[in-house]
Amino acid sequence: MKGSFFSFTSALVCLCAGPTVLRAQSADPTCRYLPGDEGWPSAEEWSQLNASVSGRLIATIPQGHVCHDPTYDASACAELEQMWSLPQSHFDDPSGFMSAYHQNASCDPYTPRNTTCRQGNYVEYAIEVLEAEDVIAGLKFAQEKNVRLVVKNTGHDYLGKSTGKGALSLWMHNLKSISFSNYTSEPYTGPAVKMGAGVQAFELYEAADKMGLQALGGECITVGVAGGYTQGGGHSFLGGKHGMGADQTLEWEVVTANGTLVTATPTQNSDLYWALSGGGGGTYGVVVSLTAKAYLDSIVGGASLAFTDPTIDPDTLWDTIAFFLETGLPAITDAGAHVQWYVAGPVFGVTVATIPGATEDDMREAFAPFTEYLDSHSIAYQMNVTLFPSFLQHADHYSGPLPYGTIPAAQLQGGIFFPRSGVASNGTALISILRNVTTSTNFYIAPYALDVSRAPSSPNAVNPAWRGALAYFMVIQFWNYTVPVSVMHEQERILTEEIMPPLQELGSGAYMNEADVHNPRWREEFYGTNFGKLTEIKKKWDPQDLFYATTAVGSDAWKVGGDGRLCRA
Numbered sequence: 411m412k413g414s415f416f417s418f419t420s421a422l423v424c425l426c427a428g429p430t431v432l433r434a435q436s437a438d439p440t441c442r443y444l445p446g447d448e449g450w451p452s453a454e455e456w457s458q459l460n461a462s463v464s465g466r467l468i469a470t471i472p473q474g475h476v477c478h479d480p481t482y483d484a485s486a487c488a489e490l491e492q493m494w495s496l497p498q499s500h501f502d503d504p505s506g507f508m509s510a511y512h513q514n515a516s517c518d519p520y521t522p523r524n525t526t527c528r529q530g531n532y533v534e535y536a537i538e539v540l541e542a543e544d545v546i547a548g549l550k551f552a553q554e555k556n557v558r559l560v561v562k563n564t565g566h567d568y569l570g571k572s573t574g575k576g577a578l579s580l581w582m583h584n585l586k587s588i589s590f591s592n593y594t595s596e597p598y599t600g601p602a603v604k605m606g607a608g609v610q611a612f613e614l615y616e617a618a619d620k621m622g623l624q625a626l627g628g629e630c631i632t633v634g635v636a637g638g639y640t641q642g643g644g645h646s647f648l649g650g651k652h653g654m655g656a657d658q659t660l661e662w663e664v665v666t667a668n669g670t671l672v673t674a675t676p677t678q679n680s681d682l683y684w685a686l687s688g689g690g691g692g693t694y695g696v697v698v699s700l701t702a703k704a705y706l707d708s709i710v711g712g713a714s715l716a717f718t719d720p721t722i723d724p725d726t727l728w729d730t731i732a733f734f735l736e737t738g739l740p741a742i743t744d745a746g747a748h749v750q751w752y753v754a755g756p757v758f759g760v761t762v763a764t765i766p767g768a769t770e771d772d773m774r775e776a777f778a779p780f781t782e783y784l785d786s787h788s789i790a791y792q793m794n795v796t797l798f799p800s801f802l803q804h805a806d807h808y809s810g811p812l813p814y815g816t817i818p819a820a821q822l823q824g825g826i827f828f829p830r831s832g833v834a835s836n837g838t839a840l841i842s843i844l845r846n847v848t849t850s851t852n853f854y855i856a857p858y859a860l861d862v863s864r865a866p867s868s869p870n871a872v873n874p875a876w877r878g879a880l881a882y883f884m885v886i887q888f889w890n891y892t893v894p895v896s897v898m899h900e901q902e903r904i905l906t907e908e909i910m911p912p913l914q915e916l917g918s919g920a921y922m923n924e925a926d927v928h929n930p931r932w933r934e935e936f937y938g939t940n941f942g943k944l945t946e947i948k949k950k951w952d953p954q955d956l957f958y959a960t961t962a963v964g965s966d967a968w969k970v971g972g973d974g975r976l977c978r979a
């Protein structure tokens with residue numbers, strides 16, 4: 411398919427000009443329509459859209475409706491309630507998404523049966539995309555009818571970027587093809603995997619395993635690989651050896667805002683390639699497929715470690731954490747590890763450290779500076795070391811059980827990269843802030859680290875803060891669905907206004923996919939020095955700002971009102 415099929419005779423400009431018929435409408439015409447507005451498409455128009463996508467238009471109903479009258483279903487509701495905080499409750503549903511903050515209790519299993527299930531921030535319609543033409547039809551409709559557009563893959567996005575009130579969603583989840591090749595290009599020759607936009611990490615890992623290969627995806631094995639993960643950067647168990655998810659990209663197939671299917675590589679539409687590889691999901695175009703590097707599979711070493719004395723003296727605990735940051739951790743990441751750890755109350759634990767190619771002895775050696783410190787200070791801990799013959803088995807052990815695992819998705823979080831160069835001057839200040847957070851708030855510390863300082867084989871838009879970071883310090887709290895939503899909103903306010911600012915003073919940026927949605931410094935922190943260039947590329951490929959997502963490049967062209975309506979800023 412080539413060329414463009416429609417031209418935007420600029421629905422928006424025409425609306426803004428305000429012909430009489432439009433002036434009579436209730437809604438401000440510089441805003442996207444919501445159901446109930448006179449300008450909202452008629453049933454017949456939706457039906458025409460449906461015909462143009464082979465009947466795959468879905469009038470979405472939030473899943474939580476089974477927990478509310480008049481469609482209450484006791485057993486379906488009980489099942490949903492049990493699983494609600496897990497990704498698997500949401501990614502197979504056309505309008506499901508995981509950000510509890512944006513769910514906003516409008517239709518969840520925890521509010522009383524007799525409260526109405528409201529559409530809230532759930533989209534109104536979704537197109538189950540099975541081919542590029544479906545995307546093109548959806549883009550055309552959203553632009554011509556002035557309806558908000560959303561691109562959703564799995565709905566993992568913590569910042570709510572894959573949902574929107576009153577929106578038509580392009581639901582990419584069922585583009586599941588996976589194929590392998592020996593790829594040849596100037597920057598890269600070697601194994602590669604081409605995946606449809608809906609492929610999830612567990613599917614990629616299983617398919618690569620069958621070929622004797624390994625490939626990069628999320629720690630949470632249900633995250634979508636070609637969607638927000640790779641487009642936003644993507645950190646992986648294998649990243650300490652192979653770099654970021656976005657460093658793996660070879661080719662993108664993309665439908666652009668004007669409805670053209672293009673290929674973006676380091677040499678063809680190279681600006682779009684550059685932006686898609688780390689510059690943020692849902693912003694520059696709709697990805698239909700991604701071709702990424704793959705690697706010969708290897709043994710994979712793993713380790714976990716946890717303190718076992720709940721009465722540990724707090725000063726001893728924090729001196730030990732300081733040693734870990736200054737000496738223990740750099741030794742582990744220098745050995746090629748991706749490391750995930752946490753501090754919750756008196757417990758310090760490394761949940762998983764991963765080094766592709768490492769033996770059990772290699773793992774112990776990488777940890778030796780830290781374990782020698784623990785031994786010499788008589789700090790009680792338990793450590794497990796693993797060696798699996800393949801990456802798939804490692805992922806199954808630490809993130810499984812396959813296929814979906816049990817990592818909850820409902821949380822509040824903020825995060826900050828701490829530069830390795832800052833340890834000597836600001837390490838002490840960092841430790842004292844983290845200590846205060848764990849003692850004076852309901853949040854805990856869940857950082858991870860990997861060394862991705864090596865430049866990728868093709869330049870990309872990954873936030874430069876990744877390359878020099880000691881670690882990404884996340885501050886998190888699991889969402890509590892049993893308290894009123896206002897209580898959690900207050901926790902979010904505390905996060906943004908009280909907890910994050912002192913950390914931001916010391917830090918050097920944030921990971922857009924695992925950040926505080928209300929971070930007022932999102933432009934510089936999520937994109938760093940790339941923000942200006944990304945803005946130019948956004949203007950070129952999406953001049954009318956059809957693609958909107960919270961904190962995405964170009965999102966300042968829009969504002970979400972108190973009623974959830976998306977309006978031109």
Ligand SMILES: Cc1cc2nc3c(=O)[nH]c(=O)nc-3n(C[C@H](O)[C@H](O)[C@H](O)COP(=O)(O)OP(=O)(O)OC[C@H]3O[C@@H](n4cnc5c(N)ncnc54)[C@H](O)[C@@H]3O)c2cc1C
Pocket residue numbers: 497508560561562563564565566567568571572582607627628629630632633634635636637638639640641642643644645646690691692693695696697698817818819923924959
């Ligand atoms: C439990 C959990 C664990 C996680 N673990 C990791 C991890 O280990 N490493 C890591 O780096 N991140 C991790 N993340 C964060 C994850 O990378 C982001 O949530 C990411 O946005 C998910 O991408 P998605 O496509 O699956 O999700 P979605 O929510 O569906 O989409 C995310 C964004 O990408 C856009 N998008 C999706 N598909 C397309 C497409 N085809 N074309 C254009 N835009 C698209 C959407 O519009 C949205 O803006 C985790 C998240 C959760 C909830």
Ligand SMILES: *[C@@H]1O[C@H](CO)[C@@H](O)[C@H](O)[C@H]1NC(C)=O
Pocket residue numbers: 413414415416666668670950951
């Ligand atoms: C669509 O956009 C691309 C990139 O800006 C441009 O090359 C192409 O000519 C456009 N097509 C039409 C019909 O506007």
Ligand SMILES: *[C@@H]1O[C@H](CO)[C@@H](O)[C@H](O)[C@H]1NC(C)=O
Pocket residue numbers: 456457460464465466467468469
């Ligand atoms: C679209 O058409 C299909 C097939 O005719 C139908 O099952 C479906 O309900 C329609 N969707 C909408 C939103 O009407």
Ligand SMILES: *[C@@H]1O[C@H](CO)[C@@H](O)[C@H](O)[C@H]1NC(C)=O
Pocket residue numbers: 511512514531972973974
């Ligand atoms: C949550 O819902 C309330 C009540 O409908 C609304 O006022 C508020 O703006 C919503 N918040 C978000 C983040 O959607």
Ligand SMILES: *[C@@H]1O[C@H](CO)[C@@H](O)[C@H](O)[C@H]1NC(C)=O
Pocket residue numbers: 522524525
């Ligand atoms: C819902 O039911 C409870 C008792 O079960 C009752 O107190 C409440 O008033 C009802 N709310 C509505 C909106 O009907």
Ligand SMILES: *[C@@H]1O[C@H](CO)[C@@H](O)[C@H](O)[C@H]1NC(C)=O
Pocket residue numbers: 590591592
């Ligand atoms: C790539 O090349 C290797 C070595 O020649 C071969 O064994 C393998 O099957 C090829 N892979 C694919 C997907 O063609």
Ligand SMILES: *[C@@H]1O[C@H](CO)[C@@H](O)[C@H](O)[C@H]1NC(C)=O
Pocket residue numbers: 714715716792793794
């Ligand atoms: C080590 O493994 C044992 C047995 O599986 C488990 O009970 C324990 O929690 C593990 N400890 C750590 C720190 O992973």
Ligand SMILES: *[C@@H]1O[C@H](CO)[C@@H](O)[C@H](O)[C@H]1NC(C)=O
Pocket residue numbers: 829831832833835836915916
């Ligand atoms: C240390 O923190 C200060 C702010 O408190 C900051 O200005 C400085 O750049 C930081 N130093 C390093 C090396 O990051």
Ligand SMILES: *[C@@H]1O[C@H](CO)[C@@H](O)[C@H](O)[C@H]1NC(C)=O
Pocket residue numbers: 890891892893
């Ligand atoms: C949620 O809050 C309630 C009330 O404060 C508390 O009893 C419960 O332990 C909390 N649950 C979680 C998972 O934090």
Ligand SMILES: *[C@@H]1O[C@H](CO)[C@@H](O)[C@H](O)[C@H]1NC(C)=O
Pocket residue numbers: 843846847850851908909
């Ligand atoms: C400790 O943290 C709380 C909550 O973020 C904050 O209000 C307080 O100022 C902090 N105290 C110190 C000494 O940093």
